[in-house]
Amino acid sequence: PSAPAQAVLDMLRHFDLCWEYGPCAGITRLQRWERAQALGLSPPGPVLDAILEHPNDP
Template sequence: MASGSKAENMKGFYRQRKSNSSIGGGISKKKKSRSPAHPKAAAAASFGSDVTQPTALISHGSPDLKDDYDEQEELLRKFDMNLAYGPCIGMTRLARLERACSLGLNPPKEVESLLKGGKVRSECLWDGRI
């Protein structure tokens, strides 16, 4: 039989871990703390932050996400979005209005007066986007 006890053989088989003050054991290095370029940059991502939206997303006092259009265009866009008057892809707003009238769908009179006035965009909201 082999010399020595089973405990001695096991110690030789398994590596011993050195006890160290750090949790993982082994050599510990100091971690460098990375400070953000701007002192409030780290706080901007946190919940409940008082940091406002960056100015890069705002131009001329209004968010870039909203197009500038008036009330007339808003009414015409609602007409474009209303599927009760049929599809609007591939035709002008006036052609869609006339088709809706011929089918008895009763489109709003305000839309008709705006389109026949000629001072608004004749293409639908989706023209060139789809």
């Protein structure tokens, strides 16, 4: 992937592996981001942007 695309993938991978936002098994990234936001965990806004830009990538 291009450098910007690789940066997005790295950011999403970091979000996937960061237990600060709770478990990720059985839910989509968007559901996990929304749950973290609802719990006041302040998930990164750029992660939400990337998730919304690529809706078919769970």
